[in-house]
Amino acid sequence: MKKEFYKRYDKFKKNNLPTPFWDEERQTLEYVCLGNKNTIYDFENAKNKIDVYYNIVDALSNVAQTGFYYPFTAKHFVFAKENEPSKDKAVVGHTHAHNFEDVVSHLYDAPETFGITKDEEFYSKQELNYLKKVQKYLLFIGVKDLEIPNVSNDRFKNELHAKYADASIWTWDSNVVEEVLNNKLNYIVINWYEEYEFKSNRALIRDSNYDFKLFIETTHSEIKVYKDIKEKFFAKNIKDDDKVIIEYFKILNIFDNVLNNNE
Numbered sequence: 001m002k003k004e005f006y007k008r009y010d011k012f013k014k015n016n017l018p019t020p021f022w023d024e025e026r027q028t029l030e031y032v033c034l035g036n037k038n039t040i041y042d043f044e045n046a047k048n049k050i051d052v053y054y055n056i057v058d059a060l061s062n063v064a065q066t067g068f069y070y071p072f073t074a075k076h077f078v079f080a081k082e083n084e085p086s087k088d089k090a091v092v093g094h095t096h097a098h099n100f101e102d103v104v105s106h107l108y109d110a111p112e113t114f115g116i117t118k119d120e121e122f123y124s125k126q127e128l129n130y131l132k133k134v135q136k137y138l139l140f141i142g143v144k145d146l147e148i149p150n151v152s153n154d155r156f157k158n159e160l161h162a163k164y165a166d167a168s169i170w171t172w173d174s175n176v177v178e179e180v181l182n183n184k185l186n187y188i189v190i191n192w193y194e195e196y197e198f199k200s201n202r203a204l205i206r207d208s209n210y211d212f213k214l215f216i217e218t219t220h221s222e223i224k225v226y227k228d229i230k231e232k233f234f235a236k237n238i239k240d241d242d243k244v245i246i247e248y249f250k251i252l253n254i255f256d257n258v259l260n261n262n263e
Helices: 002-012 056-064 100-109 117-122 125-140 159-164 174-181
Strands: 019-023 028-034 050-053 070-078 089-097 168-171 187-191 202-206 212-225 243-254
Touching: 002 019, 002 028, 002 050, 028 056, 050 056, 070 100, 070 117, 089 100, 100 125, 125 212, 174 212
Parallel strands: 168 202
Antiparallel strands: 019 028, 028 050, 070 089, 187 243, 202 212, 212 243
16 A cells, blocks of 8 residues: 555656655645655655655755754653653754744644743744744633644633734834823724725724724724824824824723733
8 A cells, every 4th residue: 555655656766856746636736846865755666766746845945955943942752662652752942943834833832831931043033033922812812832733622712812812913112001001092093095984993902012902893983184183193104194094992891911811
């Protein structure tokens, strides 16, 4: 059976660069090429040894003998020898991955202990922002670190995510959030455009640090000129006499920290 399976790769036995291959039977995109001494996947039953990769990054990493290194700290599993399964354990410690998707996977498994404070030089600004936003949201909805490798399906049925699934997520400057919390501000400002039509919207509000602070609902709107509101809401590239849209909101909930988000 295994030999029959690998026959699908025979047509690539002379291709020494990664070749895109859409496997219709399994509905899977792979990158296939003739193996070399750095082979990761070695199919002994194939007519020629073939490398099969599931993303182009890994495929070209092997060809060019280069790659990515993403260090981080998180709870992860250390597996004992096959005859000692009772010694499998979860530990919090420094580890690494060779692609960003694996980093995100570790974050998903361990949002409570995941951290890259000492390793930020290995990440782009965009990657850092993504990881921080995802981690803050997972903690906000109460996702915990995995304690065992094989997790129950219940982990993926989250009541808080269901509660806020239809809400937008907006990031406001921390100073603006403070103004709202101190009852000094009850609207947001949007650049005016001809097709604008008010629609009530619910939104989770996070501050500059991506901590969730408010749950709001917009209630109504009006059109003003920017000079009438610029003392409270500064915006770039808007002139004093330009029209702006003011959307008023009411606060549905205030979150002091991630522990009280279901109050």
